[in-house]
Amino acid sequence: MNPPHLVILIPLIFFSGALLIPLLERWRHGCAYGVAVASAAVGALVTVAGLVEVSSGGTLRYQVSGWAPPIGIELVLDPLSAFLSVMLASVALLVLVHSGSVVRRELPGKAMPLYSTALLLVGALLGITITGDLFNLYVFLEISSLASYALLALGDRKAPVSAFRYLILGTVGASFYLLGLGFVFMTTGSLNMADLKLILSNLESSPPLLVGLVLITTGVGLKMALFPMHGWLPDAYTYASSTATALIAPIGTKIAAYVLIRIFFFVLDPGFASGEIPLTTAIGYLGAAGILWGSILAIAQTDLKRMLAYSSVGQIGYIALGIGLASPMGFIGAILHMVNHAVMKGCLFLVSANFLSRLGHADIRRFNDSTRVHMPWTAAGFTMAALSMIGLPPFAGFFSKWYLILGSVEESNWVFVAVILISSLLSAVYFFRLIERIYLRSPGRDSKYPDEAGGAAAPDGGREEVSASMLAPTLILASALLVLGLLNVWIVNRLIQPMIPAGL
């Protein structure tokens, strides 16, 4: 196709789906789920086609409206964007397939706004991935933020409050990004990423530029839940509905990390952000602090979703650590961990949704052997995802941590090595605690909750395994962890190596 219309179709399919849902819902009630899944499926296929095209042909550039950059807005599908867009669209597709019965049970009557907003969210996140213009990135960032505030507010009674807190902090973050962008624009006069790369390589660093970069980092760090700015995350993820959390947790914060990677390693010269001002070092150490903080607090939780939320704070720390290393190994580790964590967290949140739907609760203290007896497949999926989170081979989680450790050893940063190893032990603590309960603890031992043994009736009445539409995505994600782990070498050599920026 000349020009490659494939690129513009990637976010467009999701946006059209989001706009069609209110119109079609009026015409035929109840079709929201079907339209959402269909749009996500077509979108995922287009992203895969994009990845195939880019791997063989090279970067695809698309000028929206025919105006050439830097005057016009440009969409760029390079190996990094194509890879991340495939990850985004596939995880979103699986979560949307899973969401049918969840939405029926947790949010009756709200299917239409939820699916419309969810498609807007995914479309906007894809837009962030493929855009080549910094202001266009801000617009998509705000669309995705607005969609996520709305999604997170659909939940139980406490959800709107946590969504409001996230709204305030998220707006602060996005406004800081805009302010920083203003400084960069005033210094260089351009907003296009490729153009900025040329201009900035010839420019000496000046105070407005540095201030702009620090503001951009702070703003995006807020969105990413980087360590001191993560306060909104646990509440927001815990009180929202299972589908909203499963959509936002795996992919929302990762895309913010992608923005940082794009700005630090592709727009600026890679040496600038680590040499001139120690921005990447700061991010690395904040990430390390976040890893420890998240892992330690996760051990103390009694609610499964809250534990997974604190664990997410820790996992974002790994990606920040990878950015902080500013070396090829660190880059590979960060990108690989983005993908791995998206699949792992997606699987874990879907598992918690399954537990919630069949057992009626997600309270860790009340899990016991009967869970494994009645829901064997879900328990198996949970175990696979948990082993991957801890970092045991041959699951995918091991390999991303391996690259991060290799990168830290290369840079002689022993603090990072220690942090990664200690946090793996800590995550082993809180995951093995759950695995022990599900597989080994017989119901009678818990004197506090004896009624679980007899089979207290769950809201749905049955205590059998969940339905296929809920089970299939969980198992697909869990087995994807095994596949990603085994195919790890091919992925790194064929897909990730081409995207490492020159000069790193």
Added chain:
Amino acid sequence: MDSIHAHYPYWVVLTLLVIGLWGMLLKGNLMKKVVGMTIFQSAIILFFILSAYKVGGTVPIYDEALGVGDPSLYINPLPHTLMLTAIVVGVAIVGEALALLIVIYRTYGTLEEPVLVERMK
């Protein structure tokens, strides 16, 4: 003193930014947080528009008397267009924040944060 006098619009923008941030983060009433957010966003919009100004330039609409040959006669229109988008984004955020406030008020009966935290327990 000269730096303050020469760049006084930027000092005004800075004051507005700090007022907005202070309102958003330190005020107890949720509605005041929304007001602080609006002030904060307006300050950023003003900042961009300040960057577009040229001494002696006029509005960037084609004027036959001036022609298009000399760009220094018109002020820079690009930040203005960027800020149109930012204003729309701000409107959408305020709309959504107010909708969330309505839901919170209907559920808990208050918009004061200390009382809200108490009632959430």
Added chain:
Amino acid sequence: MGASRSVIVVLVSRLVAPLIQIFSFYVIFHGHYSPGGGFQGGALLAASILLLRLTCGREESQKNFRSDLGLMLGPLGAMTFLVVGLIMISGGSFLDYQHTPLLRLEPAQMRSFAILIVEVAIGLAVMATLISIFDNLSAPSRKEDSS
């Protein structure tokens, strides 16, 4: 809204609302070569309807703009924008207005025409969205605990 409505306020707002709407059309149609455009005109249109909602009451002003139209016109306007952009793919990039397939004019005139269509669609979408935000915020609270 139980207090008695002032006749002066109601009468004046019913006189002024159509004038606001005409001004907003002026703003929309001049958007592509002078200050104005879809968003601004749409906000003015919404203001005219909201004026009637506030002064004449919710039920009376349903005749001016039914509340349930909001959620339909909004997506419809945005979809029109997307479809217009997609039509342009037949000749060039997305939103490349010079390839409007039906007319055979100069590129600048074709662009002007297509931008006009897009601005009207945006104005419609913005009006519908702002009115529906207001309607949802001011709807009487439902009995069940909604979140």
